[in-house]
Amino acid sequence: MVFSLSSIVRPNILALTPYRCARDDYDTGILLDANENSFGPATKFEFNSDANLQLERYPDPHQTELKKLLKDFRNVPSTDCFFVGVGSDESIDLAIRVFCQPARDKILICPPTYGMYSVCANINDIGIVKVPLDVSEGKFSIVPSEIKKALAADKTIKVVFLCSPGNPTGTVLREDDIKEVLEFEEYAGVVLVDEAYVDFCKSPSSIASWVEKYPNLIVIQTLSKSFGLAGIRVGIAISSPDIAAIFNNTKAPYNVSTLASRVAISALQKPGIEKMADNLQNIWRQRDVLISALKTFPRVGAILGGNDANFVMAQLVNSKGEPDNDFAFAVYRRLAESEGVVVRFRGSELGCKGCLRISVGTDQETLILLQKLKFLLT
Ligand SMILES: Cc1ncc(COP(=O)(O)O)c(C=O)c1O
Incomplete structure (x- = not known):
């Protein structure tokens, strides 16, 4: 019998369009594409040989x-x-x-x-x-x-x-x-x-x-x-x-x-929760900085949505003021390929025409992003 992989894989798996990770397109530079927390982890946990992690044992299945x-x-x-x-x-x-x-x-x-x-x-x-x-x-x-x-x-x-x-x-x-x-x-x-x-x-x-x-x-x-x-x-x-x-x-x-x-x-x-709360303050502050600056760029039409998360959706427009996917995609590529800043193009999603989704970064990351965008959008 000749082995045929495609004849034994379930048809729905063969037909699958896999999840497209933020990093599949670009994975270097200032990464503002996956809604991670640029301010870092809430814990400085460090592994050391005294920690007695008992790694030879299985973990607690009940956590x-x-x-x-x-x-x-x-x-x-x-x-x-x-x-x-x-x-x-x-x-x-x-x-x-x-x-x-x-x-x-x-x-x-x-x-x-x-x-x-x-x-x-x-x-x-x-x-x-x-x-x-x-x-x-x-x-x-x-x-x-x-x-x-x-x-x-x-x-x-x-x-x-x-x-x-x-x-x-x-x-x-x-x-x-x-x-x-x-x-x-x-x-x-x-x-x-x-x-x-x-x-x-x-x-x-x-x-x-x-x-x-x-x-x-x-x-x-x-x-x-x-x-x-x-x-x-x-x-x-x-x-x-x-x-x-x-x-x-x-x-x-x-x-x-x-x-x-x-x-x-x-x-x-307690210290981890405090650090998380601290990071939230930083993210809220940078979110405000990002939104206020984006609003001043002539080629940003609107900031869509409620801004309740650690990212914003900026809708880019053409010279007539209309949301423009070609322009947004070109800016997205230019940012990633020439300017070293990775955001996410979301213009193909319903109600998101012309949109770039931008994760809130650190003060320095936001500053650089805004400099690059100012150059591309004014
Ligand atoms: C809305 C939403 N749910 C769930 C997840 C998955 O998160 P996790 O890292 O916990 O798997 C994400 C990740 O970006 C997300 O945006």
Whole structure:
């Protein structure tokens, strides 16, 4: 028998368009493309030979110590409400695997939104129903009436993904809109609210404590953004204890490494939380600097969205003042290839014509970016 790889790989995997990482195009220079935390990690954790990490042993499969710290930090009633995963990407994948039957069920997403929801659905052979955000005037709010219509029409939808603050929109969703979806009586599936950027909102916006009231709610968060720990890959899902138990039973037993767990535990101690809060102040300050300066450039038409995250969306316009993808893409390439600053082109996303998504950098990074942009945009 001749071995033919393509005849044994699942057709949905063969057809897969993989997630396009920010670093796939450019990976050197000032990196303002992946919404990381330029101000650095919230912990100075250093490994030393006295640390007795017991690396010859498997890590704690339950992440008990880490969950205790997370429970206190996030004000959630019990450690039983937590799942700890390899980034929040693991929670996205688990939610789909746990609730959706391959080749039958669907998820609902609200574009423009985070790309991994669709990639995970495709990997798991799950359909995707799209109910776009209201993108008029850069509002980027969900439209509960349309979501409810889609849910009522298709009982195979099992997970609704809402992103708040959204990526790439930077806009926190209205609580009443989320409640309307959670309370929709004709829907028997779960609502997953992705709060990867929630700490960057100036007024407290997490709805994690709602899991006490809503058994159909999953909130996912991450240490990758506000805590500046994208490299350790630790994310969490908060839900009813029943859902958390199912997630914990489904994951690989030792999904989070001892090293990652130790760093996360260190970041969630008082000094780590203080450093994170300090970094937030810096990011808010630089976000304001960035927005104010961008607004003065004639070829920036609007700053779209709510600016509730650690990035901004600048809409570039042509000489007639119209949003212009060709111009934005040329600026993006020029910045990366000649000026050593990498941002993300987002002009192909719904409601984001002409947009560059720019992560907030350090004072120095922002200064350099603005100098380069001033040169390209005036
Ligand atoms: C909205 C959103 N959710 C989740 C993630 C994934 O984060 P993590 O590093 O926790 O996997 C990202 C990463 O950029 C994101 O933008």
